[in-house]
Amino acid sequence: MQGLNRVFAIAALAVLPGLPLAQQAADAVAPEAATGQDAIWPGLSDAARTALRAKAAGRPVEAQDWMIAAANPLAVEAGAKVLEQGGTAADAMVAVQAVLGLVEPQSSGLGGGAFLIWYDAATGQVTTLDGRETAPLSVTPQLFQDDAGEPLKFFDAVVGGLSVGTPGTPALLAEAQGRWGNRPWPGLFTDAIRLAESGFKVSPRLAALVAGDRDRLARFDATAGYFLPGGAPVEAGQILRNPAYAEVLKSISDQGVAVFYSGEVARDVTQVVQTAPGNPGQLSPLDLAIYRVIERDPVCVDYRGYDVCGMGPPSSGGLAVGQILGLLRPYDLAALGPENSESWRLIGDASRLAFADRGRYVADSDFLPVPIEGMVDSEYLNNRSKLLGGDDALPEVAPGDPTFDHALNWADDEAIEFPSTSHISIVDGYGNAMSMTTTIENAFGSRLMVRGFLLNNELTDFSFRTHRDGRPIANAVAPGKRPRSSMAPTIVLKDGKPVLVIGSPGGSRIIGYVAEAIIAHIDWGMDVQQAVAMGHLVNRFGTYDVEEGSPAATLAAPLEAMGYEVKARALNSGLHAIAIGEGLRGGADPRREGIAIGR
Incomplete structure (x- = not known):
């Protein structure tokens, strides 16, 4: 078990010839680099320094009352101060996101979107909020096609205004804090404003x-x-200062997020998008004015007596993680163990089957029917899991036939998802739990900066094609539609109580990262730090990605013997997890700069 629990510095990505062409091109783009070592952070609290030492030693951080795990020590400290003052997880999340948008601007911020899952200790209910970006009302199906109707090259689409969707993160912050917060809104931005004005040290x-x-x-x-x-x-x-960002935060803290969606900030955002040199976009003041956060039903799947709850469409994360776990239910992974290639044959082919369904069926359910219940139906998954009963890699996989209330003939999707995102896990002193994955898509998003924050390139999560072989693609762009995502914020419950709060960045590999960490924790008994640090093995489309430089690479030869093409490559997750039992235990992915702090 211990052999897979350590992680080493990771190198750049290579192209995988076995993947669909669009995903090959995405994977050839260098993701956010692995950290390699913890930065030297000046002025951190004793708790933060203790957390850094625990992560370096491979130990979880322990606490009794509350805990927060996120991608940057400065952001975690801002959230910890709010929890220390009696705030809720929703209050702390606002403070964390405000700082992340400053110190980790390449990953998330005001110009992006997010998905959030909330467990309410008072009611026992699980609620999910969709703060995903939307396509401008003026887009056409040819948004990312050239004059000949062929898909644009990826960075021709990404860089500039064309790729910018209506940001959802500010609205999500306000919605969540308005529902579940108890602290004054203005005070939640204090640390972010101070750091933006006085400056912060640029991390490695x-x-x-x-x-x-x-x-x-x-x-x-x-x-x-x-x-x-x-x-x-x-x-x-x-030392990097961002006074423009500080002024935006002051406006939002004083006037609320309406100033972002209908005031001067909205005017500047749309102007920058529409006048972007060489690649103007279509985002308009109306798109911002009508944006809304949507409450959606969580997707929950039983796994060995646990309820694994995630986000439904337009995210594919909850469905795909749930399908992977549901397909694995008949197999005794605990007996096989994490160092057994048979475990990874089962996990890898379960993932391939889930990705086949994902590519065919999942898109914004407000725009087309998605067979959500059919895809996680126990009978459907039990029947489909029989495909895993051999001893070699599946020679090919195809989408299944989940129960639909109608007949549709979709083509498989070709969308790309870049691996630059961030994740926040929080448990507060009242017993509430929150998991939020937040993004501006590719590192630095569209590369357009306005008032000190970057704008997303989220529209490139749509399929660039609308049809293939005469059949429509579910995740094609449409006015007001939300692009499909793989973000998978997850809360695992036992007997109606949360026991694990988890999520990760990583593009479409998020699904594998989260599913594997849950398996490591539930089946293989790893603590949360071991689970998030475990060497990665991810299979989405047939080629097995094995984390180079990690002990997971020792499984490459056995997997090749089973019939897989195997590629050693950088697999730079950013898992942040909190286990809830007699106390709280927090884990932060050693591949990034984050920590867990608790009391």
């Missing part, structure tokens, strides 16, 4: 990402002026 991670994306960041004056002052990329340890 941010510096490496800026240097790696220098040419694209240089295309737009405001973006270049911030990340490339004087023409040179910001360096690790450099």
Whole structure:
């Protein structure tokens, strides 16, 4: 068990010839770089420094009352202060996101979107909120096609205004805090405003990402002026100030998020999108004015007596994680263990089957029917799990036939999802639990910066094609539609009480990261730090991605003997998890800069 629990520095991605062409191109794009080592963070609290030492030693952080795990120590400290003052998880989440948008701007922020799952201790209810970006009302099906009707090259679509959807994160912050918060709204932005005005030290991670994306960041004056002052990329340890971001946060803290969706901020956002040099977009003031957060039913699947609850469409995360676990129910993974290639044959092919269904059926359920109940129906999964009964890799997989209330003939999707996102897990002193995955899509999003924050490139999560072989693609772009996502914020419950809060960034590999960590914790008895640090093995489309430089790579030869093509590559997750039992235990992915703090 211990052999898979340590992680080492990770190198760049290679193209996988076995993947669909669109995903090959996405995977060829370098994701957010692995951290490699913890940054030196000045002025951190004793609790934060203790958390950094625990992560380095591979131990979970322990607490009794509350806990928070997120991707940057400064953001975690901001949330911890709110919890220390008696705030709820919803209050703390606002503080964390406000700081993340400053110190980790490449991953999430005001210009992006998020999905949130909430467990309410008073009622025992699980609620999910959809803060996903929407397509502008003026888009056409040819949004990402050239004059000949062929898909654009990826960065031709990504960089600039064309890829920008209506941001949902500010509205989600307000919605969640309005429902479940108890602290004054203005006070939740104090740390983020202070850090933006006085400055923060650029982390090694941010510096490496800026240097790696220098040419694209240089295309737009405001973006270049911030990340490339004087023409040179910001360096690790450099003090970076963002007074424009501080002013936006002050406006939101004083006037609420209405100022973002209908005031001067909205005006500036739409102007920057519509006038982006070389690649203008279509986002309008009306798109911002009509944006709304949607409450959706959670997707819950039984797994070995636990209820694993996630986000439904337009996210594919809850469905795919649920399908993977449901397909594995008949198999004794606990007896096989984590170092057994047979475990990974089962997990890998279960994932392939889930991805086949995902590619065919999942899109924004407000725009077309999605067989949600059919896809996680026990009889459907039990029958489909029989496909895993052999001893070699499945030679091919195809979508199943889940129960529909009608007949549709969809083509398989070709959408791309880039691996630049962030995740926040929180349990507060009242027993509430919150899991939120938040993103601006590709690292640095569209590369457009306005008032100190970056705008998303989320529309590139739609399929660039609308049809294939005469059949429509479910995840094609449409006015007001929300692109499919793989974000998988998850809360696992036992007897109606939360026992695990978890999620990760990582593009479409999020699904594998989250499912594997749940299996590691439930089947293999790993604590949360071991589970999030375990070497990754992910199979979505037939080729097995094995985390290079980790002990997981020892399984490459046995998996090849089973018939898989295996590629060693960087698998840079960002799992943040909290286990709830007699106390609280927090885990932070060693591949990134995050920590868990509790009391």
